[in-house]
Amino acid sequence: MAVATDASRFHAVPMAPPDPILGVSEAFRADTSDLKLNLGVGAYRTEDLQPYVLNVVKKAEKLMLEKGENKEYLPIEGLAAFNKATAELLLGADNPVIKEGRIATVQGLSGTGSLRLAAAFIQRYLPGVKVLISSPTWGNHKNILNDAGVPWSEYRYFDPKTVGLDFDGMLADMKDAPNGSIILLHGCAHNPTGIDPTTEQWDIIADVIQEKEHIAFFDVAYQGFASGSLDEDANSVRRFAARGMELFVAQSYSKNLGLYAERIGATNVITTSPELALRIKSQLKRLARPMYSNPPVHGARIVANVVGDPALFDEWRAEMQLMAGRIKQVRQKLYDELVAKDKSGKDWSFILKQIGMFSFTGLSQSQSENMTNKWHVYMTKDGRISLAGLSSAKCGYLADAIIDSYYNVQ
Amino acid sequence: LSAVKSAAVTGNVVPSCRREFSWWSSVQPAPRDPILGVTTAYLADTRPSKINVGVGAYRNNEGKPVVLECVREAEKRIGGRELMEYLPMGGSARFCELAVGLAYGEDTQVLKDKRVASIQALSGTGAVRLFAEFMKRFQPEAEAYLPLPTWSNHHNVFRDANVNQHTYRYYLASTRGLDFEGLKEDLKSAPNRSVILLHACAHNPTGVDPTPEQWKELSKLFKEKDHFPLFDMAYQGFASGDTQRDNQAIRIFLEDGHQLACAQSFAKSMGLYGQRIGCISIVCAEATEAATVKSQLEYIARPMYSSPPVHGSLLVTSILTDSDLKQLWFKEVKEMADRIIGMRVALRKNLEELGSKHSWEHITQQIGMFCYKTVAALSKLGALSARLVWKFIALKKHDSQYSTLYRNSCSCYMALLQFSRSCNNEIQ
Numbered sequence: 001m002a003v004a005t006d007a008s009r010f011h012a013v014p015m016a017p018p019d020p021i022l023g024v025s026e027a028f029r030a031d032t033s034d035l036k037l038n039l040g041v042g043a044y045r046t047e048d049l050q051p052y053v054l055n056v057v058k059k060a061e062k063l064m065l066e067k068g069e070n071k072e073y074l075p076i077e078g079l080a081a082f083n084k085a086t087a088e089l090l091l092g093a094d095n096p097v098i099k100e101g102r103i104a105t106v107q108g109l110s111g112t113g114s115l116r117l118a119a120a121f122i123q124r125y126l127p128g129v130k131v132l133i134s135s136p137t138w139g140n141h142k143n144i145l146n147d148a149g150v151p152w153s154e155y156r157y158f159d160p161k162t163v164g165l166d167f168d169g170m171l172a173d174m175k176d177a178p179n180g181s182i183i184l185l186h187g188c189a190h191n192p193t194g195i196d197p198t199t200e201q202w203d204i205i206a207d208v209i210q211e212k213e214h215i216a217f218f219d220v221a222y223q224g225f226a227s228g229s230l231d232e233d234a235n236s237v238r239r240f241a242a243r244g245m246e247l248f249v250a251q252s253y254s255k256n257l258g259l260y261a262e263r264i265g266a267t268n269v270i271t272t273s274p275e276l277a278l279r280i281k282s283q284l285k286r287l288a289r290p291m292y293s294n295p296p297v298h299g300a301r302i303v304a305n306v307v308g309d310p311a312l313f314d315e316w317r318a319e320m321q322l323m324a325g326r327i328k329q330v331r332q333k334l335y336d337e338l339v340a341k342d343k344s345g346k347d348w349s350f351i352l353k354q355i356g357m358f359s360f361t362g363l364s365q366s367q368s369e370n371m372t373n374k375w376h377v378y379m380t381k382d383g384r385i386s387l388a389g390l391s392s393a394k395c396g397y398l399a400d401a402i403i404d405s406y407y408n409v410q
Numbered sequence: 411l412s413a414v415k416s417a418a419v420t421g422n423v424v425p426s427c428r429r430e431f432s433w434w435s436s437v438q439p440a441p442r443d444p445i446l447g448v449t450t451a452y453l454a455d456t457r458p459s460k461i462n463v464g465v466g467a468y469r470n471n472e473g474k475p476v477v478l479e480c481v482r483e484a485e486k487r488i489g490g491r492e493l494m495e496y497l498p499m500g501g502s503a504r505f506c507e508l509a510v511g512l513a514y515g516e517d518t519q520v521l522k523d524k525r526v527a528s529i530q531a532l533s534g535t536g537a538v539r540l541f542a543e544f545m546k547r548f549q550p551e552a553e554a555y556l557p558l559p560t561w562s563n564h565h566n567v568f569r570d571a572n573v574n575q576h577t578y579r580y581y582l583a584s585t586r587g588l589d590f591e592g593l594k595e596d597l598k599s600a601p602n603r604s605v606i607l608l609h610a611c612a613h614n615p616t617g618v619d620p621t622p623e624q625w626k627e628l629s630k631l632f633k634e635k636d637h638f639p640l641f642d643m644a645y646q647g648f649a650s651g652d653t654q655r656d657n658q659a660i661r662i663f664l665e666d667g668h669q670l671a672c673a674q675s676f677a678k679s680m681g682l683y684g685q686r687i688g689c690i691s692i693v694c695a696e697a698t699e700a701a702t703v704k705s706q707l708e709y710i711a712r713p714m715y716s717s718p719p720v721h722g723s724l725l726v727t728s729i730l731t732d733s734d735l736k737q738l739w740f741k742e743v744k745e746m747a748d749r750i751i752g753m754r755v756a757l758r759k760n761l762e763e764l765g766s767k768h769s770w771e772h773i774t775q776q777i778g779m780f781c782y783k784t785v786a787a788l789s790k791l792g793a794l795s796a797r798l799v800w801k802f803i804a805l806k807k808h809d810s811q812y813s814t815l816y817r818n819s820c821s822c823y824m825a826l827l828q829f830s831r832s833c834n835n836e837i838q
Contacts, residue, residue: 008695009638009669013548015702016709022499022717043495051495065489068482070475072467073683075450109532109715116714120570143713147543260496261720290566291539292532296719297684 020139020380028378036376037394039385042191042357043260044323047391052323054258056316060305071297076285078107078266079300085307086251086266090220090234097241101274104281106288107295110265111221111252112140117267118217118248119148120287121280122182131182131217132174134158136360136382138191138219141184155183158193163350163362165195171208179213187220187249188233189356192384196226196355202236206243216240217248224256226356228324230317246271253303255357255388256320262299327357333392334359337399344407357388367405375401467683468746476746478681480738484728488721497717499708501530501689505723508730509689512653513643513672515661520693527703528691529711530718533683534644534675535563537690541640541671542571543710544692544703545605552638554605555597557581561614564607564642576600581616586772588618594631602636610643610672611656612778619649619777625659629666639663644675649778651747653679653740669693676726679743687722750778 018026024040046052077083083105087098097103108114122129131150133141134157145152155177156169174183185205190196197205209216218237224230240247252265269280288295306312331351338348351359363371363383371377377398379385390398468476500506506528510521520526531537545552554568557580568575578600579592597606613619620628632639641660647653663670675688690707694700711718729735751774758773 008699010548010692010694010699010703013699013702013706016705019499019708019712022496022712026498041496061489065485068477070477071481071682071684072475073677109719112712112716113714140713140716147710147713254496261717263715263717263719286566287570289535289563290570291536291714292686293535293563294684294686296532296686296721298719298721 020382024378024380027372031376031378033376035397037378037389037398039377039379039387039389039398042255042386042388044255044258044357044388045391047326047393049389049391049394052258054316054319056306056312056319057257057259057302059312059315060302063305064301069301074107074294074297074300076288076294077105077281078295079297079304081304081308082107082264082300083266085304087268089223089230089307090249090251090268091238091241092231092234095238095241097270102271102277104269104271104277104284106267106281106284107300108250108265108267108288109292109295110254110260110263111219111250112144113263113292113295114250114252114265114267115141115144115219116148117284117287117291118250118269119144119150120291121267121269121284122248123149124283124287126182129180129182130177131184132177133184134170134186134190136192137184137186139380141219153177157190158195158360160362163360164353165197165201167197167201171204174205174208174214175212177212177214180215181212182215182217182248183209184217184219185236187218187223187237188235189222189226189358191221191356192358192380192382193360194354194356194358195360197236199235199239202239206240206245209240210243210245215246215248217250219250221250221252222255222356223251224317224320225324225327228321228328230256230320241270244272253299257303257306257316259299259302262302263296264299264303327387330387330390330392330395331359333395334387334390334398337395338402341396341399342403357386359385359387361385361402363402363405364409367409370405370409371401375404377401468678468681476681478739478742480729480735480742481681481725483735483738484725487728488724497530497720497723499529499712499717500704501718502720502723502727504731505530505687505727506689506691508727509674509676510672510691512646512730513657513660513674513689513691514664515654515657518661518664520664524697525694525700526691527694527700527707528689529704529707530723531673531688531690531711532715532718533677533686533688534642534673535567535688536686536718537673537675537688538564538640538642539567539571539714540690540707540710541673541692542568542573544707545638546571546573547710548706549603549605549638552603552605553601554607554640555600556607557593557609557613559615560607560609561642573605578606580613581618586618587775588620588624590620590624594628597628597631597635597637600635600637603638604635605638605640606632607640607642608659610641610646610659612645612649614644614778617776617778620659622658622662625662629663629668632663632668633666639668639670641670641672643672645678645778646674647679647740647743648747648750651744651751653743664693669695676722680726680729680739682722682725685722685725686719687726 021041025038028036028038028040044052087103087105091097091103106117108117122131128151131145131152132155133145133152135154136158142152155173156166159166159169186196188196206216220234220237223233226233237247237249247270249268249270250265251268254260254265267284269277269284271277271280306316335348335351338351342348350362354360361383365381368379368381368383371379510526510528514521514526529540531540542554545554553574553576555576555578556564556568558577559581565575578596579589582589582592609619611619643657643660646656649656660670660672671690671692673688673690677683677688692703694703729739754774758770761770761773
């Protein structure tokens with residue numbers, strides 16, 4: 001028997017806004033044009049624009065099938081072998097932080113879940129303290145902080161005039177914030193801009209954070225994907241850790257191991273003593289238990305198998321180089337096409353200077369909409385394109401689309 | 411700068427902040443989880459006699475974890491698949507379709523009318539948490555009523571979602587059965603339009619379920635009070651061995667036209683504990699509303715974990731869409747349920763044969779994985795010492811208001827048989 005709509009409990013519930021990033025893929029799927037190009041979500045594609053399951057992952061899964069392991073609950077903090085591997089990957093196995101036991105690591109639901117757990121911890125133990133996020137940043141950062149009840153504000157980051165880093169603005173905003181704020185930083189391959197501070201700039205950022213007694217909170221979603229080297233991409237985090245700073249670090253294996261759908265990542269808190277690390281870990285667990293009880297096992301086992309086997313680990317490094325290499329190649333190709341087709345002399349070199357999966361094109365919202373509506377190029381409204389979804393073959397077409405949108409649309 | 415760089419590489423940097431100060435010095439160690447903490451303690455115990463009857467995870471007769479045959483087969487079929495891309499925020503639509511079909515009955519009218527909003531969730535915990543967040547957002551004045559006792563983590567979930575919670579009477583110690591009069595009184599005195607958490611079958615931790623007649627009476631009571639039923643179904647198939655019997659409470663409420671919600675878990679019934687695979691579904695007034703409600707559930711999930719893990723959904727989908735695998739699953743879940751029922755019978759018989767004057771009826775009257783208040787009763791057998799209880803049952807009493815006391819998992823047949831034999835030795 002049907003219920004009259006106005007008698008429904010839920011009649012006042014409004015439709016939620018479509019997710020700005022994941023909604024792009026949905027719209028792309030619905031498009032029937034042959035020309036369509038999905039440069040929305042940050043998911044790596046091969047030159048043939050196919051999803052890519054890493055060879056090491058296939059090998060690890062085969063191993064796991066052969067072992068025939070059980071499917072029992074993981075402990076709340078996740079798979080121990082994974083937690084060990086992930087901390088070592090982040091800091092280096094010989095890092096004093098690890099040797100001294102000053103790190104609390106809890107397996108999390110990829111980057112989002114790990115960020116959310118850290119945010120929930122901040123809300124509970126530093127209530128009222130604000131998190132400063134870059135302008136712009138990954139859209140979901142705001143949602144995560146909002147839903148965790150953590151106040152936030154922005155620090156300047158992207159300079160549209162130079163299509164580069166507004167370093168002075170960034171430092172000024174960090175200095176303006178009340179002492180003891182939390183600064184959310186992208187460890188490498190900033191999303192959405194692709195603009196990373198240099199090593200010298202990282203050191204100055206660390207100086208300011210220490211002067212202001214802020215806490216650095218790193219989102220590390222692209223370790224290995226920026227430069228191609230897992231160690232090099234961890235440089236920013238390692239430099240901060242070497243100063244003895246207390247840190248939050250959220251990690252994700254969605255991109256660098258292609259484990260998007262397995263939801264595998266980690267929340268790390270680096271602190272001053274092993275005893276504190278234990279207490280913090282226990283409280284992170286207490287926050288995780290009423291969210292999902294314990295994390296999913298499959299992705300954790302894959303990571304542990306890959307990182308735990310020297311041969312597989314080496315193979316992973318090589319595949320990482322290949323993936324990052326393809327993106328660098330595509331950047332070059334796109335740049336070459338833009339320079340060849342755009343006779344105005346506009347400086348497109350920011351495409352080469354940016355790093356990682358994404359490029360912030362500097363296109364406005366209406367220009368981005370033109371990319372989609374006229375050219376069937378799917379991207380986010382902030383002007384971000386995912387180079388991981390671009391093939392060399394399509395660079396010419398994309399260049400045409402960008403030039404048209406930039407010059408012909410206000 | 412190069413000095414800092416080389417120092418960073420070697421790790422020999424004198425930190426410029428005082429080492430003694432930490433942001434977190436006031437952070438206290440969290441209390442051990444009353445259920446999962448048992449497993450931690452068990453794992454740390456080195457005595458060969460140890461047995462874990464704490465967590466509700468099925469074991470075979472040798473006390474080993476079980477991976478179902480249908481699951482192993484499904485694993486082979488999905489192995490080496492090309493795609494590992496993000497699921498949508500709501501998870502696998504196909505999985506949700508199958509899950510709600512199982513929960514509500516495939517021929518149910520609300521499904522035909524597309525009135526059910528559903529998204530894939532992180533097993534039962536995740537499903538309940540999504541609902542708690544949803545009700546907080548869209549019915550902020552509503553309060554939650556949980557049975558006393560209930561799974562301890564229910565209290566954590568509603569607390570962390572900032573939903574005011576209360577309990578309603580459920581278990582009657584004198585009968586080791588349902589306190590139906592107390593239950594009805596408490597639901598009547600609750601404010602209208604409260605959210606009532608119900609265990610669809612195999613109540614955890616008591617194993618005490620209402621009869622179909624009692625469910626029908628409750629359905630009417632809910633109508634009078636305009637209460638919202640939230641069913642937690644973690645044991646479909648596991649209770650009676652028949653999935654379409656275990657969901658009869660839900661079907662009774664659906665027939666009476668309630669808008670209800672169901673938090674489902676496949677952890678026990680398919681043995682997919684570690685995959686975290688479940689579903690939250692909400693019956694809405696009509697299809698448009700269901701789409702809207704679904705969008706809001708997704709909007710809550712996105713900042714929690716973006717999208718759910720794919721692996722478990724692929725396994726469940728493989729099993730439920732292949733008629734052979736599905737039949738195999740029905741067979742296996744019935745076997746598990748039968749083994750537990752058989753073990754209950756054996757345990758009761760064994761205890762009665764010890765010549766105990768206590769009533770052990772409740773062991774066979776209760777249903778599902780858990781036996782409630784058995785240890786408490788056993789410890790009353792004069793000769794039993796606390797040491798003996800400790801030797802065989804790795805369980806600890808907690809002082810907190812919401813602890814589950816003396817809950818034993820009957821799936822550990824050998825443990826309890828051994829235990830009852832040693833009771834015998836103690837008595838002689």
